[in-house]
């Protein structure tokens with residue numbers, strides 16, 4: 201790249217349902233805003249297996265690099281936000297759930313090396329989201345950022361001075377798998393029923409908590425029986441019902457958010473972040489959710505941690521693409 205020009209990276213966000221790609225232009229000055237262009241996505245089609253997915257991602261990369269060349273855009277490197285637990289040094293997916301069969305063990309750097317000489321850097325998708333928000337979103341300008349994503353599941357990332365903290369095994373930041381009494385008896389995505397917060401505080405967790413409480417409250421009474429509510433279909437459904445003032449939905453939303461807030465308070469006590477960024481579909485659940493989250497946080501946070509701002513993420517769905525670009529940018533500049 202020529203001196204002073206903003207760097208452009210080819211980014212990928214590999215998830216369970218789709219693989220998104222785009223050219224990310226990172227700002228050449230602090231406080232600037234990244235720009236994502238050349239968006240292109242393909243369905244993950246996880247059932248076709250990990251080898252097939254890897255090859256389709258490489259084919260997408262070839263198309264995107266051709267497109268950049270046609271447009272006269274110089275690409276400085278490739279950043280990848282990958283589902284599962286990737287090893288950023290070796291470029292191997294070291295762990296993946298059943299959502300992506302055959303994804304574990306894939307050698308991503310080797311596959312890219314067959315089609316490009318550009319430097320490639322891969323990090324986890326949740327970590328990329330956090331790195332994006334910490335570097336260019338709601339956490340920009342702050343030294344220590346705790347990022348929590350609350351959607352279908354719950355994930356997290358710790359970013360210190362622009363670097364993602366991945367831990368000894370790449371597992372750091374698994375914010376959904378911290379103990380919470382509210383989660384006891386609910387099956388977590390990690391397999392435990394001993395009480396993790398994810399199965400009662402994620403979007404699907406909100407739905408499951410609502411439906412469990414509904415069963416307990418209206419046991420044996422048919423839905424047709426006057427004021428017995430229908431089972432909830434999703435977390436968003438619970439939030440809509442709470443917005444309409446349905447008492448059961450309000451209570452479930454508040455209890456769920458309070459439990460999550462208490463867990464985040466504990467994480468805050470451990471990490472002492474400058475800011476805590478909360479993203480994902482559930483942050484749209486409304487003021488009942490946010491008030492309870494903040495109340496739970498205030499209850500469990502130490503006095504010095506309590507004033508830490510809990511803010512909503514700013515980058516939305518682009519956060520992993522931008523975070524992946526930040527990761528390769530940091531790699532090529534180091």
Ligand SMILES: [Zn+2]
Nearest residue numbers: 377388390396
């Ligand atoms: Zn768990």
